[in-house]
Amino acid sequence: MADPRSYRPRPGEIPTEPGVYRFRDQHGRVIYVGKARSLRSRLSSYFQDISALHPRTRQMVTTGASVEWTVVRNEVEALQLEYSWIKEFDPRFNVKYRDDKSYPYLAVTMGEEYPRAQVMRGRKRPGTRYFGPYAHAWAIRETLDTLLRVFPVRTCSAGVFRRAEQTGRPCLLGYIDKCSAPCVGRVSAEEHRAIAEDFCDFMAGDGERFVRRIEDRMRAASAELDFETAARLRDDVGALRRALERSAVVLPDATDADVYALADDELEVAVQVFIVRGGRVRGQRGWVSEKGAEDLASIVEHLLQQVYGGERGDDVPREVLVPVLPTDHAELEEWLSGLRGARVRIRVPQRGDKRTLMQTVARNAEQSLARHKVARSGDLTLRSQALQDLQELLDLDEAPLRVESFDISHVQGTDVVGSMVVFEDGLPRKSEYRRFIVREGTGDDTAAMHEVLTRRFRYLSQGKNAPVVDDEKNPGKPGKDGADEKSSKFRYPPNLVVVDGGLPQVNAAQAALRAVGVDDVAVVGLAKRLEEVWIPGQDYPVVLPRTSESLYLLQRVRDEAHRFANTFHRQRRSRSMTTSQLDGIPGLGKARQQALLARFGSVKALRRARVEELQEVPGIGPAVAAAVVARLQGADPGPAVNLSTGEVLD
Secondary structure (H helix, E strand, O other): EEEEEEOOOOOOOOOOOEEEEEEEEOOOOOOEEOOOOOOHHHHHOOOHHHHHOOOOHHHHHEEEEEEEEEEEEEHHHHHHHHHHHHHHHHOOOOOOOOOOOOOOEEEOOOOOOOOEEEEEOOOOOOOEEEEOOOOHHHHHHHHHHHHOOOOOEEEEEHHHHHHHHHHHOHHHHHHOOOOOOOHHHHOHHHHHHHHHHHHHHHHHHOOOHHHHOOOOHHHHHHHHHHHHHHHHHHHHHHHHHHHHHHHOOOOOOOEEEEEEEEEEEOOEEEEEEEEEOOOEEEEEEEEEEEOOOOOOHHHHHHHHHHHOOOOOHOOOOOOEEOOOOOOOOHHHHHHHHHHHHHOEEOOOOOHHHHHHHHHHHHHHHHHHHHHHHHHHHHHHHHHHHHHHHHHHOOOOOOOOOOEEEEEEEEEEEEEEEEEEEEEEEOOOOOHEEEEOOOOOOOOOHHHHHHHHHHHHHHHHOOOOOOOOEEEEOOOOOOOOOOOOOHHHHHHOOOOOEEEEHHHHHHHHHHHHHHHOOOOEEOOOOOOOOOOOOOOOOOOOOOOOOOOOOHHHHHHHHHHHHHHHHHHHHHHHHHHHHHHOOOOOOOOOHHHHHHHHHHHHHHHHHHHHHHHHHHHHOOOOHHOOOOOOOHHHHOOOOOOOOOOOOEOOOO
């Protein structure tokens, strides 16, 4: 634990201009990023009597080993730089006011030739329109199923679409008129795109226009005594009205707004947001985060910064309703307006429908925090107890706040891979998981464990960066020495290493660490049979009580490493099994194999393809196509052909 006075800058060194500052720990890892209108005033507040600081702030300054800053011209630039640094370094002590849960959206891929409606999670892609987020994926599918009878847009995957094109038969949705079946030419690409655009307009809030249009067509069909068509249109109107009823009108003036509410206690804050588009609630999401030493105004500022920082401009609403105005709200409005390309207002509703909606969102936040407190009351205590027990069991100088676990996975020595998972403060840190392809895949678990640990800790001992993923395209290639700040988290040393296995695996792990000069990291092994804890150099294991929280934590870490390794191994084995049937065909290398699989989707589809169809793939000539057909279908490959010239050989 460092004394903040050991790295405190002299007061005259710190400028008084606005800027952004970073605290680093003894290993050079960025642990906190902040901004200030006056750097001198803000930084001086961290180096006062530490007993007067908030406990979380006190822990941060005692963990830090240095502080640095960057001067900017104004508060808006400081806001932008702070956001980019938080995204880049993921500092441990910056409170995350946006959870990492991937909420589902209803997405329409307008960038494709034949747009597709589907459930989507994760990062938003260009050329795709999103509606939501929704609390549950089933709610999207239910809405989509209702609207497909009116807007029969494509929903199938690329593989199903290609297969229908090849066979000339649509899927089930095409037969029951819930898809316009562009795959078999029932509608042209332009007609299908028009259907998709109408669907997007309806989801964007222009629903009443479509209801009126279909009602007019229904009355016209009835007047012409075409009662069958009128009945079908009546059912279409009912489907549209059911979809509209699911999103109630809450703001009669068709407002586009995001409505935030907070509920907090001494430790955490619950956030709820209702997404209102066209006056209707289109989505809802919520999360609970640590509170830190910030007041509600600062929380709202960082909340909006993190929520909208990675969004596209059209995802930023015209109005953001909050319970209290954020710190520097004028600069925040200017930043959001720049993202949207139009004026964005941040305000606190005082009366009327917007105030009533804010109260509803606040009740949701209070209930969310109450549910979380019931679960938290035992969780924090048990995690702390588990870390303290491990510290005493292993005779460590401090509790193992960072634990790394390693595992090996293979089938009879083939496709040998390793995994590394990270737990911080007793919780998984999935952004720092790593996967390794074992180069010397002999099937010996101890040798594989030795290789994986050597490669991981070599970068730690030499101060180098490590690969994000060890895969067949870039097996173990490190980044530039000391140049890539994003990979520096791999250099952050663990307090404890857990390996899956008994004494042989533990000794191999200990030998690997010593071979690269790391002697200050504890190593233990957890054997599956009796859940025994093995410590290097001891002939007998430590047997923890079955009800021990420390044993439960070790089991979670070990099982997570096992799951992560098995998942990676299955992916590699699946890829190798898919391409193994194409290996050895003259003239068909890896690049051409991938081109064929990208075009046809699978080896099974390749078996049904004709030589002429294979030749449509770039790089596949008549000789290679004939060889592929001969291998997969057992047909006569025909006369031999020179692959370079195309000349038929005798």
